[in-house]
């Protein structure tokens with residue numbers, strides 16, 4: 437026996453034959469390159485056969501199975517039945533397309549198996565470097581802090597926790613909201629994402645303590661109503677502490693009046709948070725960045741690298757202006773996480789001091805690679821390009837008598853519907869209901885055709901087909917496909933309605 441052989445215990449999960457694993461691994465990598473190279477030839481999404489679902493009902497195997505067989509199951513039964521958000525025809529919800537460089541980086545991160553919760557390691561320096569890049573994007577000071585998280589839902593929650601601790605004092609961590617801060621109230625607009633209300637719930641403040649301010653005709657938070665709500669709450673003896681503006685609303689892509697909200701928040705001593713889940717990274721597109729003016733004054737910004745940033749899922753980010761306040765919210769001395777000046781326990785503060793997670797994957801690496809390899813200018817061009825495509829889609833809708841826009845096209849989201857002239861639109865409630873049903877059916881038919889994948893939403897009580905163009909692979913061809921499919925399914929569904 438050589439020493440090398442005896443060094444690997446029989447219980448190890450490493451292979452007996454690395455050559456064989458290497459060859460298998462190369463086949464897996466090649467399959468993913470093939471998938472990405474030939475995405476356009478596949479349907480965006482396809483209905484899932486019951487037999488495929490049944491494959492995943494089997495109990496956990498006790499005995500080993502062949503890796504090549506598991507890979508085959510992946511190719512046959514998993515890969516074809518994903519949501520399809522990497523596909524250029526995907527326009528549903530707001531989802532990013534990922535990128536091949538980020539994919540490779542994720543493989544490297546998994547190979548390294550880095551736990552980026554803390555300790556003295558360069559993977560944390562990579563995360564801090566991306567944090568400093570983000571700080572620079574938004575003109576934040578050196579005292580700012582930031583962290584990778586799952587997504588903007590978590591980033592918004594972290595912002596709310598930090599704001600709560602800043603408003604109520606650190607005692608709130610001991611006494612809870614009921615003991616230390618029973619009167620805190622927060623504000624957001626009716627166009628805000630549902631995770632803001634959920635954050636109020638999870639932070640123990642309660643959804644009732646969130647004032648939902650109506651929107652203007654442009655789908656932006658109505659500033660005078662915000663002001664009035666704050667005044668009413670103060671008069672009632674409550675403590676306004678937090679306002680969440682949105683840069684790029686999920687329904688229509690509207691941008692709240694950030695600079696005016698920043699002014700008001702300063703005057704009223706509120707924490708000014710921006711949910712910029714997809715919109716914030718428009719700061720990288722010189723054509724759009726001026727419309728985000730005011731974001732540089734935020735106390736915190738939540739956004740996703742996995743949406744407009746095209747980094748593979750998941751890669752959310754929270755940026756906090758006052759890094760000390762951020763640290764005060766989460767840092768907790770426990771003996772097994774003791775820090776040292778040198779050695780592995782050096783390098784304090786650690787990422788786990790800035791959020792609720794202790795063990796954390798190396799999300800930063802795929803964002804670092806994406807920015808390092810493509811550069812911020814290219815990423816900005818991708819973002820601007822999707823907005824230009826949205827304008828192209830808007831023009832095509834305006835040129836089609838059978839289609840109508842349901843909301844202004846502010847960024848990359850287009851909400852429209854099929855008009856179905858056989859039915860008088862919007863004349864009566866029952867007409868609206870019928871038109872809503874028809875458009876919901878059109879959206880499903882387009883999805884099931886595999887040609888494009890829009891989603892739907894409600895705009896001013898009417899069902900809209902919603903195209904959120906986020907993916908760097910989308911071109912005018914996919915926009916044309918969406919229009920053609922909507923018109924042909926619309927005509928067919930309308931006829932039988």
Ligand SMILES: *Cc1c(COP(=O)(O)O)cnc(C)c1O
Pocket residue numbers: 530586587588589590629631682684685686711712713714740752
């Ligand atoms: C997508 C989105 C969210 C939620 O972000 P996740 O990354 O899915 O958690 C929040 N706000 C807005 C405006 C969004 O578009």
